[in-house]
Amino acid sequence: MSLRHAVLGLLAEGSASGYDLMKLFDVSLANTWPATQSQLYGELGKLADAGLVTVAAEGPRGRKEYAITEEGRAELRRWITEVEPSRPHRSDMLLRVFFLSQVPPEQARAYLRAQADLAAERLARLESIRPFVESGTDNLSRNGRIALEYGLRLSRLQQEWATWAADQIK
Amino acid sequence: MSLRHAVLGLLAEGSASGYDLMKLFDVSLANTWPATQSQLYGELGKLADAGLVTVAAEGPRGRKEYAITEEGRAELRRWITEVEPSRPHRSDMLLRVFFLSQVPPEQARAYLRAQADLAAERLARLESIRPFVESGTDNLSRNGRIALEYGLRLSRLQQEWATWAADQIK
DNA sequence: CATTGCATGTAACGCGTTACATGATTAT
């Protein structure tokens, strides 16, 4: 149930329409909590029903600008401080590793080297968005830098691990 | 669609019943691809319908022993070598980081320190299962060690990052 | 004989993905 809090979190920084949020997701939470247009509109409806957001204004083309309510802010704070992060997170990349004996050693090594390459690409991609995040002065950018640092470290770890793992295949 | 391949992968090492697989998941793939009893039985039915596994034997208490077929092995190999690992993986732990400005700095730091502690616990838990994985000589154990190493490195990364992140909150 | 373990299944619910469907406004 985190999409709900992702939406609340973005609205806590300022009111926005579903359409605005869609774009905001793409430039901020895309790597952490991706969401589709479909989901967003559905969630906004539910949040409004629950009284956590309200339609603050209506504009042209049926545009609805949503604003977070006090209850919404309270729920967001509660989620941040009281709910503990979950998830035995699934990784199909790692799942394959368990079954690498099913293919010849060269193919197993090739798989791991490919993972190293993919990690390197992700690292490069994250490095490339760094300047944008670095230049922002808003709350989201400031915290986004901390999240980005996680992504950078993770990509490096994956690259190094995959390289190491390839050498383990005898 | 990876549960299907997780099941195929385990059956590739030897025939087993749904009940056996349940326990196997718990001791091998629990941290990489958890599955519930419900899911397992459903998937086995679908795999049998698709001809990727067969009921090799029936035992007492309605026990059905499933065996992987040649098509099943082919599909497993195809998945390992040809399908590229997916997933922009979601993290509610990281999502919270974006919204840390919504709570007072001390609470934000407390959150991150708690994450460091949790990572340390996970690290300890993984270290504790190491001896078991280390002693196994089967394929699953051998590859499991490589997967475990990933988990160990990841936990350390998370601990270090969270500690660093807490210091970033001014 | 009672408990534990073996063993299989179904149903309800929520979330995420993809595709479909529609229409108003602005810019060229």
Added chain:
DNA sequence: ATAATCATGTAACGCGTTACATGCAATG
């Protein structure tokens, strides 16, 4: 005019979670 952008919604499908439901066999 026409294309691009703004803007909102619905429907179908699959996967994962939780809870429910049932019953046989071995062990003490």
